[in-house]
Amino acid sequence: MGIYGLKDEEINHVRRLLEREPNDVEWSVISVIWSEHCSYKHSRKYLKNFLTKAKWVEQGPGENAGVIELGNGYKLVFKVESHNHPSAVEPFQGSATGVGGIVRDILALGARPIALLDSLRFGPQDNLKNRYLFNGVVSGISFYGNCIGVPVVGGEIIFEDCYSSNPLVNVMCVGIVPPGGKIYKGRAEGKGNLILLVGARTGRDGIHGASFASEKLEEDIHSQRPSVQVGDPFMGKLLIEACLEAGSLEGVIGIQDLGAAGLVSALSESASRGGSGVVVYLDKVPQREENMTSEEILISESQERMILIVEPEKIDRIKNVFKKWDLEAEVIGEVIDEEKFIAYFKGEKVVDLPIKLLTKDSLEFDPPFKIRERIPMPILSKNEEKIEGFIKKLIEDIKIKEYIYQQYDYSVQTNTVLPPGRGDSAVLRIKDTKMAIALTIDGNGRYCFLDPKMGAMNAVSEACRNILCVGGRPLAITDGLNFGDPDEPEVFYQFREVVSGINISSRVLEIPVVSGNVSFYNGQGDNRIFPTPIIGMVGILENIDYLITPDFKEEENLIYLLGDLDWLSIEGSEYIKYSYNIIAGNPPYVNLLWEKRLKSFMEDIRKEKIILSAHDISDGGLLNSLLEMSFWGEKGIDITLPEVEDYERLLFGEGSGLIIVEISEKNKEYFVKKVEEYKLKAFLLGKVVRGNFKIKPYIDYPLKKIIERGD
Amino acid sequence: MRIGIVVFPGTNCDYDTFWALKLVGLDPVFLWHKDTNLINVSAVILPGGFSYGDYLRAGAIARFSPLIDKIFDFAEKGGLVLGICNGFQILLEMGLLPGAMLPNNTNTFICKQVYLKVENNDTPFLRKYSIGEILKMPIAHKEGRYYVSDSELVKLENKKQVVLRYVGPNGEIDSKFNPNGSVNNIAGVVNEKRNVMGLMPHPERAVEKLLGSDSGIRLFLSFLN
Structure with missing residues (x-):
């Protein structure tokens, strides 16, 4: 494998920083962690401008998800994430693992997942391929969400030509931490603390998934199938219960999920946040397949895995929790003071890299942009027949939405007061309190295509009105930003404008952005997707009577x-x-x-x-x-x-x-x-x-x- | 009244059932599927979910859990056992109730409010309802199409073991109100001795008007003496 998807200037930058030639395993590690998907190298400069603080914000961007205070000691944890590329290749598994992935982000904070929302975009349904993608994605979400018992309470589905063959699948998960509950961070700290890898065994699925999500889809996307992970919601459900149980005990220092770029990303991110280093022994990683190489173990994106940083004296007790739930739990290494990522395999040191190089030193890109010409409005001739047809379509749409939401278990956990497709936002009561939360997810690619900045302002203000319309007070935003290739100047212009539109609306309305996700490289061949920012918003009904x-x-x-x-x-x-x-x-x-x-x-x-x-x-x-x-x-x-x-x-x-x-x-x-x-x-x-x-x-x-x- | 809620790996309505029982003033306890003791509970509830991921067939693996033998004996001795959704599927796999569950005839998961008619209240679970009463509860399943052979169906109907049927809002028995293709619109059945009941709808999700219905309250209240 070695170098994969890095630009020449990045390769030279690595050599300069390291003052030596990395070995093949190290090149693999650097390639995945420096991918757009993991490093946000085209976007982080711009995202820094967001309003991220407010009285009620406990954790803004930077952790696995944002955290806000609801009052009475309750905290809400939430984030949106995209799974567009995998869903284009294998819609069922792509969307299912999208749900699994975002659920583990919430779980990493120590929160119980209580709701899912999905924002979906597809090409027109008169095309067989698009119908296959639509059905696959809806059943994948239904399969995973229903099995883990987390209700899908809201979402939106929009069809446009530009999403043909490249659907957008953005899933938002919301979790809750009750009074007295601990909020965990993805932190590896404290020399000698152990790294416990829990959940499923590691296999060869999802190898280079992060890099795959950081380039444009090929016409022959089926060759990319091995880049798609396979989800097991049953295992995901066990992981939820086991992690929450372990998190309620003493001795857990940090929790981090394994997502894109697998162990590499999870370990280096948590070491970076903790100001520490890690040493891991790859032979100790429970493996599903034989003869896996050190690179494969490091960058595999096998699902349903987490790492816990645990104090050595408490390790047996924590391991027993996972044993109870029939899950793997192996100590694979420990935290060290020196800020390095060190990995051994078969007695040989295969990786020895500074944490900083992996997490902070990647090059930032600020490519050129070019203003896109506006499309003037033509003069339309009146057409009475079309009016009638449009009304019929609108009525039909209400019923279709009902049919789709029926495939999701929206009533499990017995909190859903206002179910999906029945209002501007979903409303969930919080048991043992008078409070309820309002949740919405919204975006309008068509508006953003016409005017990216104004389109983004529409998305934020509509999400805000959605919360207001059910009697809620808007509290915070999670944003899912979906774009084409950032190296195309018109695409980068759209990105900059959208970020600016979100920023100004969020600041004027005083609704901070506490988490989010960026997905570039959407579109296939000559097909350009609309710039599509998705705004997830949460609000509070201090009293359910305000509903x-x-x-x-x-x-x-x-x-x-x-x-x-x-x-x-x-x-x-x-x-x-x-x-x-x-x-x-x-x-x-x-x-x-x-x-x-x-x-x-x-x-x-x-x-x-x-x-x-x-x-x-x-x-x-x-x-x-x-x-x-x-x-x-x-x-x-x-x-x-x-x-x-x-x-x-x-x-x-x-x-x-x-x-x-x-x-x-x-x-x-x-x-x-x-x-x-x-x-x-x-x-x-x-x-x-x-x-x-x-x-x-x-x-x-x-x-x-x-x-x-x-x- | 202490009521045991059995937790299998993959059960996901355990907390909802716990909440509902608490709400009506009962004393629920969780029973882990690897336990071997029913700790003197007065009744056992097998809640909904996806035990063992519903791999193979809904409920098919759960019935091999260690606690299942104890539940079997408990039921044989006349103890009250209620299976909801996936719990109903497990009771069928255990042979405590007749019939089998097939995938919905829509071939999709269905989550929605349905109307049910109480066909027979001669069972401890439904004693607080009257015959012919219309209840409203959500269903949420992909394998809920109840099936028995024609001859068994006749027996089941004759012995009045069909206790709940899917109906319209005014009690109309019609295939258009049958959400999943169950034979004779069957939503819930009891064993001959009336101490074991299974139903696909979720009474534990119907105990508060705020969430759309409180039709299920009396089912749980029936556990109180």
Whole structure:
């Protein structure tokens, strides 16, 4: 193996730093750890700018996941991670191991995983290959998540041409640490402390997976199958229980999961964080296959493995926990003071490298960028037939989402108050408290393609509104950034713009970024994916009574639009894409000062419990949001919109900062006063009724046509 | 009342069941599958999950766990044994209940709220419900299509061992309310002696209105004397 995927300048940099020629095993080690996937060499300079601190943030980026305080001693641990490349090659195992991997990140902090959310992108489903990828990914997530008993509570699925053959699979996991529970760090420290490798045996799967994820997919992707790991959720479940049990005992100093670049990354990262070094004896690693080489053992990405740093006097007790759960647990080495990564194999020293070289000294790249030309909006001819077709599609979409979420066990752990596909965010109560958490994951590649910065601002502000709409207060972000090849100047421009858009929104809205992931090199051949930042956000309902659901509640209640109909725009919308096959114009303009006032308003008024239902406006516009509220509440509406020439804009146009709310007649004055107090505006759309779904003077639909299900 | 919840490797509804039992005022304890003692529990619950990863067949390996022999004796002597979801599958594999479980006819995992009709309350587990009552509980399984041979089915129905059936919101028995293709819409059965019951839906996920239903409360309350 030796040198793999490194650039000439990187090779020379290694030789300069080391002042000698590394041996083949060392070149392998350096190659995987310096891969884009592990070293963030194209992105870390930019990610440093993020707002990462707030009163409630206990751990920002840098550990296996971010940690925030919820109150009453509870802490929430969460992170999003992508598994795009493996899923393109083998969708079932690729997505399953994506779930397994992010779950172990949460577990490494000592938290019990309580929820999963997935954000998926595929090519159009009229293509067999794309259908295979879609079905494979959904069943892979279902297979792993259901078996380990962690509910999939939310997500999004979007189809676009640009994701053909290169699906995006971003999975977010959320874990909880109860009062008095310990938060662990991935730290190897304290000379003489032992390195305990636990879980599954090490095999030859996932060799060079990290490097594979750091280059563009070849046309013949099947040759890359050996780079894909194989998941065993049963083993994953045992690992969860055993690690939590071990973590509750004395003597565990640090916990680190084995993910990309296997032992190399886990050991060097934890040594780096602990300011120590490690010496490991590779013969001691339990192996699944015969005659594995030292390189294979070091860089294998076999799943369901973790390392624990354990005090020597407590080692037997900790090992017994894993024995109880029928898992392997072997001491493979120990912590040393000298900041070096040393590995022995068959009595021979095969690796002797400075930790700093592996973790901090890799070259940073800041490639050139080039502004991408905007796509001007053409003049469209009106087409009545398409309106009808689009409405049918929107109704169909609600039902398809229901069908997909049924394949995930969303109710296990008995906390899911608002299940997936039923609201802007999932809501989970926290047992033994009055609190609940709101979780959402959201992104809009189409907007980011048209204007990467504004698109990213839309993603953050929409995630924020998603939390607000269920009665939550947004707390923190985890971001999954998906792009093409960073050495293409237009791609790097998109990356820079997206990071800047996330940054400014996060700062104005005061929602810090506490963890995240970057995936470059997406796209196959000439196919370029849209720049696709995925925003995972968590929020708190200090009291579950603040819960707002999006289903219309009662006839005669008033329906208001917070915001202005003028903000709706058909440019860049789902509607023109569907009906005219056009992706053009500008995405919705995000007025962050408005969003901030809207946030304060919703955070305040939820305590008064006068908002009876709420739903924000996103894909599909005003009409789609109203349809969903009617569908879920099984109620009709009687709404009047201004009579205008461009009514498609009113019905299907999209906009930022818009929320539909239902209030009762008696709270009308109070609501209007409150809206003015926060310098917002609201427009009375109409009311909830028993009969038809009526948007005068444009639409009159029997309610039955909307709510009937095929069963 | 001390109720034992059996934990196999891969069980994942153990904590949910524990929570539900606590909520109704019972005293739940976990029984590890490698234990050899039922520590004087008044009833045993085999909770849901993926025991041994459901490799081979749901429940097929779990039945070889050391504790299973004790549970078998306990049931033979009239002790109350309840199997939920994967626990139901294990009871079938143990032969404590008749029939077998096939993959859902949708060939997918299904998680959703379903309606159930109480067909017979002449079993300790359902004594707090009335015949014909409609319950709402979630299902969450991939292998939940209950199957028995035609002749066994006749026997089962005649002896009123079918206790719960999938129905519509108003009690309609129709194939369109059968989520997984179970014969005769069967969701739960008891043994002839009525002290062993298995059901695919999750009563432990239906003990609080906040989560969508509290239909399952009385099932657990039935353990109280």
